Amino acid sequence: MRALLKILVALAVIAGAAFWFLTEPQPVEFSRVQQLITMRSDAARGEQVFWAGGCASCHAAAGAEGDARLVLSGGVRLKSDFGTFVAPNISPDPVAGIGNWTIAEFANAMLAGVAPDGGHYYPSFPYGSYSRMSDADIADLYAFLNTLPPSGVASAPHELAFPFSVRRLVGGWKLLYFNAAPRVTLASADAVLARGQYLVEGPGHCGECHTPRDLIGGFRSGEWLAGAPNPEGEGIIPNITPGGSDISGWSAGDIATYLETGFTPDFDTVGGSMVEVVRNLAHLPASDREAIAAYLKAIPARPNGYSAAN
């Protein structure tokens, strides 16, 4: 009996150690950080990255319009099956915001989902997409964010129930789902398509809403951009592959126009959280919206990732 107990305790210790080892937050590789530190940055270019990344949609105060969208005081509440995530203050305020962050800390957050204290961020902050961003975009975005007005508003904690409140568990999620690999393999090496792929899969983080998720919040495999139930409540997020019925009839030009103006080909207009996305994308050069459209026409067609009941 005592022998059995010893074995059980030993197994528990091994399991615990394995969990701890496997869920350890992994920051960005040192060589990449070195490169980022020595890089020249361009804040003006960073503004384009800022709009492509949609930072203001979550980090500006809810309902902010015009220049107020550049005050990244946080506070937007993202409802999910796991609880409510509250976007933090990422303004350059040294106390309430991220004004004291080094570029290494910024890169760890964006590319690895690791906080300055070494802990995991929840993937509600879409580093699962941002991990695909280039060094130049990270450096330029860092420079641009530092030019924005500081806000002293304190960040509010997430409202999550146990066990989702245990940050270390995000390490398990990362093991299963987190990487920087391309979401799809494109047949053509066309530069416009490559730009579209970068924008959609990386900074644009389109898949975070448009790809259906499994029970623990990972993307369901083989359903990239196939549409999903609305995580915030009723309704759906459309299927934006060339399959399904949502936009399969749209030309690349229709998609690019929609991303700029919000108008569908039959002059219906964008609704829900996509309104903010269009406001952001309208700041990009037309060539970027055309690249996104070209990519969306080139990816594999999928049936809808949501059911008709949604």
Next chain:
Amino acid sequence: MKFRIVMTATLLGLAAATFAHAADEPQVVRQEMMKKIGGATGAMAKMVKGETPYDQAAAIAALQTIADTITLFPEQFPEGSETGMESEAAPAIWTNKADFEAKAMKLHADAEAAIAANPADVDALKAVFGPLTQNCGSCHETYRLKKG
């Protein structure tokens, strides 16, 4: 034989009544209104994009359609019409009715202002078209759901 004719007539009458009924449902009425506004917006957008030549009378008529239609629009959301008939109305309409109505009246005011500006050429239309269509997104953002 006579019975059959009466039955058939009754059924046809019922079917017609159901059809007429469906067309009167507020869910259908408001969807038609939005399509009307979309059509008017589309007519102006084609001019703005240079796909059709500028036609001042048509632009004013489109603006008038929007101004008139949106005035009646908020009445089409009575209690009990929250869902059904492929309605994409968000529950927030009923919990935040005053704001919803204010947004409709804002579009009305902007359309009337555009009519008053009497855009003489396509550049003048462009100047009012942008601000006018901002209203679409600012209302749909909160009050419209996308349904599958």
